[in-house]
Amino acid sequence: MGIKQSLKQQVQKSTLVWGSYQTVKAQVNRLRTAAFYRYDAGRSWRYMIWRPTNDARWALSSELLFQYHKLEKGLVMPGKPRLFGTDPVRATMALMRRWEAAGHPTSDPIYRGACATVSCYRAGLQARGLERESPALAQIDKFLSERQSTLAVDPMTTPVPLAAPGTAAAGSWQAFEALSVARRSVRDFSSQTVPAELVQEAVRVAALSPSACNRQPNKVVLIEGREEIDRALAFQNGxxxxxxxxxxLAVLVVDSTGYFDGSERNQAYVDGGLFAMSLMFALRALGxxxxxxxxxxxxxxxxxxRKLGHVKDQETIMMMLAIGYPPExxxxxxxxxxHADDVIRWSKGGRA
Ligand SMILES: Cc1cc2nc3c(=O)[nH]c(=O)nc-3n(C[C@H](O)[C@H](O)[C@H](O)COP(=O)(O)O)c2cc1C
Structure with a gap:
């Protein structure tokens, strides 16, 4: 037996000494956790803040996606048309100019998507009779007329109809691809009540998601009733x-007491994210x-x-999830x- 093990056996003999050892160990772990968070803070400080001087393709494409997504989103909103997107369309055009000035390829799907979205936004304003209200109209028209050649290549349109799940031919790959295509963020719902059994069934299957050491830390808090949902959504900006x-409305949370120390500080988001993805697939497969x-x-x-009382103190909120039947x-x-080639990087030259 090694020195460490025999020492541990001695210490375990006395409840008092063993208890004190555990208390000290927990305190040391708390201090180590503080050091881990300091490390994370340093990384966030260095890499996470967008800077107007960073014209690297990855950072610029992320900013572009962020901005033009607001335009795409505005084009699918239900209800009475109202002017939207003036700041995001200006930001998108400015980012595209930076992209071009930096010499990044204009064949990139993110750049082309930006160009198409500005064009569809312009058409959307016109279709809604809002073009005269837009203070950015002249800028947009000039911008688009200068980019006719990009727009002409294999034109993209947004929005598109939501695909139905389960239309794939037999075969697990086709079924998975079809479900991935059909699982889209839906931002309009019919008033049809969502049956509790369907949510239960979706959660049962989503619970098959992997989690670190199979601890399954996820919980789904369900909120129903117009007033209660509106009260909860008032805290959410999207x-x-x-x-x-x-x-x-579901609040997806992870019980943080399932994790042993600060080295697992990000595990809740990994376990929670994997579960959330499966849940969205499951819900979509159920219609x-x-x-x-x-x-x-x-x-x-x-x-x-948290004061609304839906979530327990030890639960970390991953995200909310709007659930409902999409209208026809x-x-x-x-x-x-x-592009997949842009996502994959064979390390150190690899097979590339
Ligand atoms: C963690 C997370 C948070 C999101 N938050 C919002 C949100 O607050 N409002 C919203 O309309 N969409 C939100 N989305 C949806 C994204 O905009 C959407 O997933 C993305 O544009 C890709 O579109 P798709 O889900 O239709 O494939 C969120 C997505 C994720 C994964």
């Missing part, structure tokens, strides 16, 4: 224009639609939301994806 149509709703909030908002003929943004 549901404007469609929040009032959400018939069932429902969903929309993830970010929980990128300040500590003050997080605390205030609902549309979703095109939301072009990066």
């Amino acid at each position: 549901n404007r224009g469609f929040g009032h149509k959400v018939p069932l 429902l639609g969903s929309c993830s709703l970010n929980w990128c909030v300040t500590p003050a908002t997080d605390r205030a939301f 003929a609902v549309t979703v943004p095109l939301s072009p994806r990066r």
Whole structure:
């Protein structure tokens, strides 16, 4: 037996000494956790803040996606047409100019998606009779006329109809691809009640998701009733224009007491994210639609939301999820994806 093991056996003999050892160990772990968070803070400081001077393709394409997604989203909002997107369209055009000046390829699907979205936004304003209200109209028209050649190549349109799940031919790959295509963020819902059994069934299957050491830390808090949903959504910044149509709201949380120390500080988000993805697939396969709703909030908002009583103190909020039946003929943004070659990097030259 090694020295460490025999020492441990001696210590375990006395309940008092063993208890004190455990208390000290927990305190040391807390201090180590503080050091881990300091490391994370340093990385966030260095890499996470957008800078107007960073024209690297990855950072610029992320900013572009962020901005033009607001235009795509505006084009699928239910209800009375109203002017939207003036700041995002200006930001998108400015980012595209930076992209071009930096010499990045204009064949990139993210850049082409931006160009198409500005064009569809322009058409959307016209279709809604809002073009005269837009203070950016002249800028947009000039911008688009200078980019006719990009727009002419294999034109993209947004929005597009939501695909139905389960239309694939037999075969697991086709079925998976069809479900991936059909699982889109839906931002309009019919008033049909979502049956509790369907949610139960979706959660049962989503629970098959992997989690670190199979601890399965996920919980789904369901909120129903117009007033209660609206009260909860008032704390979330991404549901404007469609929040009032959400018939069932889930708060996806992870119980943080399932993790042993600070080295697992990000595990909740990994386990929670994997579960959330499966849940969205499951809901879609059952004919429902969903929309993830970010929980990128300040500590003050997080605390205030907790006062509504839906979430326990030890539960970390991953995100909210709007759930409901999509209305017939609902549309979703095109939301072009990066090319797989842009996502894969064979390390150190690899097979590339
Ligand atoms: C964690 C997370 C948070 C999101 N938050 C919001 C949100 O607050 N409001 C919203 O309308 N969409 C939200 N979305 C949906 C994204 O905009 C959407 O997933 C993305 O544009 C890709 O489109 P798709 O889901 O239709 O494929 C969120 C997605 C994720 C994964």
